[in-house]
Amino acid sequence: MVLKDALKQLQKNYKVIAIPLIIDILLLMIIYLPLIFKGVRDIDIGKDPFNFKIFTSVSIPPSITDVMDINFSVNEITNFNLGEYNLNMFDSFILSGAIIIIVVIFFILLGFVATSLVKAGFLGTIKDGFNNAPKASFNRFTVNAKLHFWNILKYQLMLTGVILLGILFMIILIFTSISFFDVLNFTSILSFVLGFGLFMLLILLVILILTILLVFTPYAIVDDNLPPIKAIVTSFKTVKRYLWVVLLHLLIIWLLTIVASIIVNIVGSVSIIVATLVFTPIGTYLIFIIYQLYRKLNEKPSFKRRRRRKRRLIKKRLRR
Numbered sequence: 001m002v003l004k005d006a007l008k009q010l011q012k013n014y015k016v017i018a019i020p021l022i023i024d025i026l027l028l029m030i031i032y033l034p035l036i037f038k039g040v041r042d043i044d045i046g047k048d049p050f051n052f053k054i055f056t057s058v059s060i061p062p063s064i065t066d067v068m069d070i071n072f073s074v075n076e077i078t079n080f081n082l083g084e085y086n087l088n089m090f091d092s093f094i095l096s097g098a099i100i101i102i103v104v105i106f107f108i109l110l111g112f113v114a115t116s117l118v119k120a121g122f123l124g125t126i127k128d129g130f131n132n133a134p135k136a137s138f139n140r141f142t143v144n145a146k147l148h149f150w151n152i153l154k155y156q157l158m159l160t161g162v163i164l165l166g167i168l169f170m171i172i173l174i175f176t177s178i179s180f181f182d183v184l185n186f187t188s189i190l191s192f193v194l195g196f197g198l199f200m201l202l203i204l205l206v207i208l209i210l211t212i213l214l215v216f217t218p219y220a221i222v223d224d225n226l227p228p229i230k231a232i233v234t235s236f237k238t239v240k241r242y243l244w245v246v247l248l249h250l251l252i253i254w255l256l257t258i259v260a261s262i263i264v265n266i267v268g269s270v271s272i273i274v275a276t277l278v279f280t281p282i283g284t285y286l287i288f289i290i291y292q293l294y295r296k297l298n299e300k301p302s303f304k305r306r307r308r309r310k311r312r313l314i315k316k317r318l319r320r
Contacts, residue, residue, distance in 0.1 A: 001296075002249060002289060002292050002293050002296055003252070003289060005292050005296070006285065006288040006289040006291070006292040006293075007285065007288075009126075009129055009130060009288055009292060010281075010284065010285050010288045012129055013125075013126065013128070013129030013135060013136055015135055015136035015137070016122070016125050016126055016129065016136040016284060017280055017281050017284050018136070019061055019118070019121070019122050019125065019136075019141065020061035020062050020063065020122070020280050020283065020284060021276065021277070021280040023061065023063070023118060024063055024064050024276045024280065025273070025276065027063075028272065028273075028276070056257055056258075056261065057211075057253075057254070057257065058253070058257055058283050058286045058287060060119050060122060060123065060218055060287060061118060061119070061122040061283075061284070061287070062279070062280065062282075062283025062284055062286065062287060063283070064264065064268075064272070064275060064276045064279050064280075066257070066279075066283060067257060067260050067261035067264050067265070067279060067283075068261065068264050068265055068268050068275065068279075112153060112156055112157065112160075113153065115156065116149055116152040116153035116156055117145045117149055118145070119152050119218060120144060120145045120146075120147070120148035120149045120151075120152045120222065121141040121142065121144045121145030122141075122287075123144070123148070123218060123219065123222040123223075123291070124140075124141075124143070124144020124145065124147060124148055124222055125140055125141050125144055126287070126288065126291055127144070127222055127223055127291075128140055128144070130223075130291070130292075130295060144222075148221060148222050148225075151221045151225075151226070151227055151228055151231070152218065152221060152222075154227070154228045155217060155218065155221060155228040155231065155232075158228055159214075166203075170203065212239060212246070212247070212250065213235060213236050213239050213240075214232065214235055214236075215235065215239065215246070215250065215290065216231075216234065216235035216238050216239065216290070216294045217231045217232050217234075217235040218231075219290065219291050219294040220234040220235055220238075220294070223291070223294065223295065224298075234298075238294065238297050238298060241297075242297050245293075245297070246293070246297075249289065249290075249293050252289075253286050253289055253290065256282070256286060257286065260279055260282045260283070260286075263278060263279075264278055264279045
């Protein structure tokens with residue numbers, strides 16, 4: 001039922017497919033065109049048509065990189081001409097370390113802002129279709145991006161902060177569990193390796209559980225206009241209440257993603273542009289499934305149902 005309803009919504013609001021399609025094509029142009037002009041000899045795209053992704057999920061909005069590995073090998077790019085200066089990127093690496101760090105931080109923050117705007121606009125445009133509002137357009141995209149941007153950005157920053165704290169905790173735990181003298185002991189090394197392996201499995205299990213529990217958070221932020229904390233709570237409650245239904249649909253989405261990955265990698269061995277055109281509608285449909293599932297599990301009773309309930313309550317009181 002959810003899969004069918006999601007397909008109907010996508011057919012009704014098909015213009016939303018243009019959002020991830022335009023973004024993917026722009027990113028491919030931004031990344032690869034300068035590299036080609038700078039002397040890239042080999043762009044390794046889809047050379048192995050059977051190198052598909054198994055452990056993957058669809059991002060918001062969907063991207064070709066969700067299901068396909070795109071790599072490039074850079075040759076003969078060691079010098080960049082900036083005006084009248086000729087800077088060798090390897091010679092000045094140590095001296096320009098501070099500048100590099102500042103630039104990296106700037107681009108990371110810029111990435112957060114850009115992805116938050118795109119997510120907010122994309123999900124908001126899907127919401128318009130569900131609510132029979134004006135169809136997808138650039139104007140509706142910008143309106144929704146502005147409306148939901150701050151809450152999406154706050155959620156992404158919160159999630160990143162938790163991940164970084166988790167990584168820091170793991171690093172501290174690893175280093176504090178090793179002593180210099182124990183390293184010389186084979187038994188202690190073996191026990192450490194086994195313990196570390198079990199610990200990593202536990203971490204992966206925790207990540208999987210949190211991913212499932214947080215699956216509806218971006219949709220709750222946009223669909224119900226909730227702040228991040230309330231959206232997280234809503235997602236937790238929804239998954240907890242309908243756990244098996246959610247797991248079943250997530251399993252279906254995962255299987256569809258694997259099938260899409262196989263198809264896209266085979267097509268991508270011929271043309272990355274064609275592969276993008278093939279995957280974008282599929283990836284958008286998978287997002288529609290999750291959104292439709294969230295609305296279905298959290299649907300409020302209609303006005304007629306509420307009025308019938310009130311009448312029944314009044315009748316019961318009169319009988320008493």
